[in-house]
Amino acid sequence: MSKRKKEELEGYDFYDDIDELDRASNAKAKANANKSRTIRKRRTNTKRVTFPLALLISLLIILIVGFSAYVAFRVDVIEYEGNTHYSDEEMSDFLFEGKTPNSLIYFLFGNTNIEIPFIQKYDVEIKWPNKFYVTVYEKPIIGYVKYMGSYMYFDKDGIVVESSTELIDSVPEVQGLEYSSIVLNKKIEVADESIFDKILELAQGFDKYDLDVDSIFFDSEGNIYVYIGSVKVAMGNTDDYSERLFELKQLYSKLNGMSGTLYLDEFDGSQSSIIFKKDN
Numbered sequence: 001m002s003k004r005k006k007e008e009l010e011g012y013d014f015y016d017d018i019d020e021l022d023r024a025s026n027a028k029a030k031a032n033a034n035k036s037r038t039i040r041k042r043r044t045n046t047k048r049v050t051f052p053l054a055l056l057i058s059l060l061i062i063l064i065v066g067f068s069a070y071v072a073f074r075v076d077v078i079e080y081e082g083n084t085h086y087s088d089e090e091m092s093d094f095l096f097e098g099k100t101p102n103s104l105i106y107f108l109f110g111n112t113n114i115e116i117p118f119i120q121k122y123d124v125e126i127k128w129p130n131k132f133y134v135t136v137y138e139k140p141i142i143g144y145v146k147y148m149g150s151y152m153y154f155d156k157d158g159i160v161v162e163s164s165t166e167l168i169d170s171v172p173e174v175q176g177l178e179y180s181s182i183v184l185n186k187k188i189e190v191a192d193e194s195i196f197d198k199i200l201e202l203a204q205g206f207d208k209y210d211l212d213v214d215s216i217f218f219d220s221e222g223n224i225y226v227y228i229g230s231v232k233v234a235m236g237n238t239d240d241y242s243e244r245l246f247e248l249k250q251l252y253s254k255l256n257g258m259s260g261t262l263y264l265d266e267f268d269g270s271q272s273s274i275i276f277k278k279d280n
Contacts, residue, residue, distance in 0.1 A: 073104040073129045082136040085118045085168070091136065095124070103129055118153070118162055142196075142203040143174040143216065147182045158188045158196040172206070172226075174199060176218035198224065198241070205245035211252060223265065230279075231255045236265030243267065247274065 078101075080088045092098060094116045101110075103126050112124065118139050125133040139161040144153045153162040153171065163184050177195070179188050190196075199216065202224070206213050217225040224235040226248075235244055244264045251262065251274075260278040267273050 069104060070102055073102050075101045075103055075106075075132050076130045078132045078134060080134045080136060082138065083119075085138055086116075086136075091116075091134065095122070095134070101132065103132070106132075117164055117166070118168075120161075141168070141171055143172055143199050144168075145174055145177060145182065145188070152182050152184075152188075154188060154196075156196060156200040158190070158193065160184050160186060160188060170212075172203070172213045173215040174218075175215055176220075192222070195222075201241055202226070202235075202245070205241065209245060209249035209252070211245075211249065228252075228255060230259035231262055232260075233262045234265040236267075243269065 078088070078092060080091055083091055086094070095114060106124070107126060110124075116122070118141070120137045120139045122137065123135045125135070127133055139153070140155045141153045141161065142156055144151045146152070150163050150165060151167055152160050153164065153168070154160045160182055177188065177190055179190055182188055195218065202213075202216060205211070211228070213226055213228055215227045217227065219225070222237045224237065224241075226233040226235055233248060235241060238244075244267050247264060247267060248262075255262065258276075258278070260276060263275040263277070
């Protein structure tokens with residue numbers, strides 16, 4: 001094996017023999033490998049530290065943005081229109097479960113088709129960002145009949161729009177109707193369908209004159225009797241009850257605490273045609 005003198009010249013290393021050169025090369029390669037492993041280890045450790053930190057920062061940002069959106073779109077005012085059966089508080093319980101709604105969340109995910117007894121539909125208008133305007137459309141109920149332990153409420157056409165165990169004091173019971181069965185969302189089948197026109201006229205008169213009527217009774221000849229407390233009012237059978245309803249309004253306050261029958265069935269506009277018979 002030849003030998004040569006190791007010298008240093010202008011930054012280069014010179015070795016005396018090949019073996020010494022091999023040993024130096026191996027040492028240098030080993031040093032480079034150790035250096036590479038150290039760099040890779042540092043990078044791995046950096047990644048391990050950076051990932052949880054980035055995740056934490058991302059979660060923190062999401063929480064801040066979410067909280068800011070919740071506060072910014074929290075509804076402070078809810079205005080209702082058209083609801084007479086339920087109070088504003090009761091409507092809020094139905095629509096928002098008694099909680100303070102968020103306009104953005106309601107716009108994106110809100111249930112706009114909640115079924116509410118006696119309510120036909122409702123519209124929620126969002127006044128961004130903090131106000132709701134709710135229009136309520138109630139079912140047009142003019143009376144009810146008792147059927148199989150429930151109160152069957154019907155509209156002006158005789159269609160049963162609601163079946164409930166809840167009694168509405170402002171809606172009169174209708175007695176004397178002859179029917180074989182009653183089905184929800186179906187018309188009550190009666191022999192004379194014009195009877196519903198008469199019920200509608202009476203119901204509108206009760207509402208117009210603020211008359212608190214307990215029930216309406218139809219006898220077999222189509223005569224109508226209205227019950228107010230302990231007073232039975234004979235309204236007769238006619239095509240127009242407007243005058244009799246107006247006269248009933250004039251006498252209404254005098255009927256309080258009385259018991260008997262008020263005859264308006266022969267009312268012709270004169271006071272002499274009005275008869276009141278007290279119960280014995």
